[in-house]
Amino acid sequence: MAKNPEFVKFDKVDKSYDGKVLVVKDLQLDIEEGEFVTMLGPSGSGKTTCLMMLAGFETPTHGEIYLDGKAISSIPPHKRGIGMVFQNYALFPHMTVYENLAFPLRVRKIPKDEADKKIDKALSMVSLQGFASRMPGQLSGGQQQRVAVARSLVFDPQLVLMDEPLGALDKNLRESMQYEIKHIHESIGVTVVYVTHDQSEALTMSNRIAVFNDGKVQQLSSPDELYEKPVNSFVAEFIGENNTFAGEVSEISGKKCKVKLANAEILANPITVKSKGEKTTVSLRPERALINPSNDMDNIHSGKIEEVIYHGDHTRIRINLLQNNQFILKVPNSSSNLDIKLGKEIKIGWNSEDARALDPK
Numbered sequence: 001m002a003k004n005p006e007f008v009k010f011d012k013v014d015k016s017y018d019g020k021v022l023v024v025k026d027l028q029l030d031i032e033e034g035e036f037v038t039m040l041g042p043s044g045s046g047k048t049t050c051l052m053m054l055a056g057f058e059t060p061t062h063g064e065i066y067l068d069g070k071a072i073s074s075i076p077p078h079k080r081g082i083g084m085v086f087q088n089y090a091l092f093p094h095m096t097v098y099e100n101l102a103f104p105l106r107v108r109k110i111p112k113d114e115a116d117k118k119i120d121k122a123l124s125m126v127s128l129q130g131f132a133s134r135m136p137g138q139l140s141g142g143q144q145q146r147v148a149v150a151r152s153l154v155f156d157p158q159l160v161l162m163d164e165p166l167g168a169l170d171k172n173l174r175e176s177m178q179y180e181i182k183h184i185h186e187s188i189g190v191t192v193v194y195v196t197h198d199q200s201e202a203l204t205m206s207n208r209i210a211v212f213n214d215g216k217v218q219q220l221s222s223p224d225e226l227y228e229k230p231v232n233s234f235v236a237e238f239i240g241e242n243n244t245f246a247g248e249v250s251e252i253s254g255k256k257c258k259v260k261l262a263n264a265e266i267l268a269n270p271i272t273v274k275s276k277g278e279k280t281t282v283s284l285r286p287e288r289a290l291i292n293p294s295n296d297m298d299n300i301h302s303g304k305i306e307e308v309i310y311h312g313d314h315t316r317i318r319i320n321l322l323q324n325n326q327f328i329l330k331v332p333n334s335s336s337n338l339d340i341k342l343g344k345e346i347k348i349g350w351n352s353e354d355a356r357a358l359d360p361k
Helices: 047-055 097-107 112-125 141-153 171-188 199-205 223-228 233-238
Strands: 008-016 022-031 036-040 062-067 082-085 159-163 191-196 208-213 216-221 243-253 256-260 265-270 279-284 299-310 314-321 324-332 345-350 356-358
Touching: 008 047, 022 047, 022 216, 036 047, 036 199, 047 062, 047 082, 047 159, 047 191, 047 208, 082 141, 097 112, 097 141, 112 141, 112 171, 141 159, 141 171, 171 199, 191 199, 199 223, 208 223, 208 233, 216 223, 216 233, 233 243, 233 279, 233 356, 243 265, 243 324, 265 279, 265 299, 314 345
Parallel strands: 036 191, 036 208, 082 159, 159 191, 265 356
Antiparallel strands: 008 022, 008 062, 208 216, 243 256, 243 279, 256 265, 279 356, 299 314, 299 345, 314 324
């Protein structure tokens, strides 16, 4: 059976809390059935408000939200059939793991025999077989979060919402839980809408990412496209590390433009600039620039090494290049290490197609 491409639909949704300031502006967003979509953005960007409207804890000021073709803005949260996972787990502390998972089934009047099977299945999904009789206080943070995930899935919801669910976990546990949730999603195919401000988490887990800023989706793309082809300066800066040059377009032709900086010219890929004289911010990923480049690269400039930091699998080098003393390079730590010393002058090169001329910051 074909998947519904508009399984979740935000149709021209606005949200204001005070009747004056819109925290979500004219949101048009479709999520396909079975997709894992992450709403990513800084605090105050509108992503959590969107999740709360979808859950039913907030109501749109204008517009409508649809779930599988049905308008849901007037349907109360408990009748939407949506699973929720919160950052603080929200487990009932006085109930065992079994009772926590049984609660949403009891509300739905599911017979005990069937409920027991569903609870066993949900616990095995999160590798917590044998934990049914434990109390939440007897579990580690990671185990509690797994119980919360199991509880959100136990009644076979059509949609699961996750609001910063890994925010309280330490780095290693957080990373292993990312893979675990990703694998659960892949194995059962439930639609997931996930909210985070952590860009690496979003890149790891999602089919598509909606980058929010100032109440609007700035870009909605697959993780690789978001990283490699940001459509504006905000997305380029927010996703991954990024080198920037501020300048003015002095020439433009097809897929190349010349950008005049304070003391030099560079060649770039005109993404949002259209004509000569436009101000622009050129964006370049650190891994796209090379030390001692071959002569066929169309941008080659000399810079001075200001800082060298060892990161295990790579070395991070900060260079003063074209009056930008925050230019970052990432060099893999292989056996053929380059001669990298503080204060040394080196040549840096990159191709114009990797330097994206975007809107000025």
